[in-house]
Amino acid sequence: MNKNALQPIRPLLLIFIFITAFCLTGKKWLAGQGIDHEVLLVGNLVLFAVSMGAYWVNYRSLRSTNPQSSVRAMYGSFMIKFFVVAIAAFIYIMMEKKNVNKGGLLVCAGLYVIYTVFETRALMGLARIKKDA
Numbered sequence: 001m002n003k004n005a006l007q008p009i010r011p012l013l014l015i016f017i018f019i020t021a022f023c024l025t026g027k028k029w030l031a032g033q034g035i036d037h038e039v040l041l042v043g044n045l046v047l048f049a050v051s052m053g054a055y056w057v058n059y060r061s062l063r064s065t066n067p068q069s070s071v072r073a074m075y076g077s078f079m080i081k082f083f084v085v086a087i088a089a090f091i092y093i094m095m096e097k098k099n100v101n102k103g104g105l106l107v108c109a110g111l112y113v114i115y116t117v118f119e120t121r122a123l124m125g126l127a128r129i130k131k132d133a
Contacts, residue, residue: 008121008122008123008125008126009052009055009119009122011118011121011122012048012051012052012055012115012118012119012122015048015114015115015118016044016048019040019044019111020041020044020045023037023040023041023044024037024041033103034101034103035101035103035104035107036101036103036104039092039101039104039105039108040104040107040108042092043088043104043105043107043108043111044108044111046084046085046088047085047108047111047112047115048115050080050081050084050085051081051115051116051118051119053077053080053081054077054078054080054081054119055077055119055122055123057073057076057077057080058070058073058074058077058123059123059126060073061073061074062123062126062127070127081116085112089105089108092105
């Protein structure tokens with residue numbers, strides 16, 4: 001990817017860095033709220049990695065001359081993102097059984113929405129720049 005492709009995802013990088021730093025520095029506060037910082041760290045990492053993968057798939061489709069490729073990429077990236085997150089949550093729930101940190105999972109669900117919004121904004125900005133998108 002070139003510099004123009006990486007500039008729109010700067011907010012995603014900042015969110016990832018902020019949440020990671022907050023998890024590492026605010027362990028006591030998170031524990032007081034009933035949120036396991038390790039669940040939040042792993043969830044943040046998974047969401048960031050999946051969002052970057054989805055962004056890459058959609059970015060490549062914007063460069064394609066086929067107009068249907070962007071629709072296929074959008075649906076495909078959504079499906080990949082959704083199933084990876086669902087499988088990660090399922091694995092966590094099966095491993096922990098009765099010790100599942102519900103607060104951590106709820107915060108991760110909120111992070112899913114935040115990452116999706118910023119990823120979509122970045123892609124819309126790139127599509128606006130492209131003349132035939």
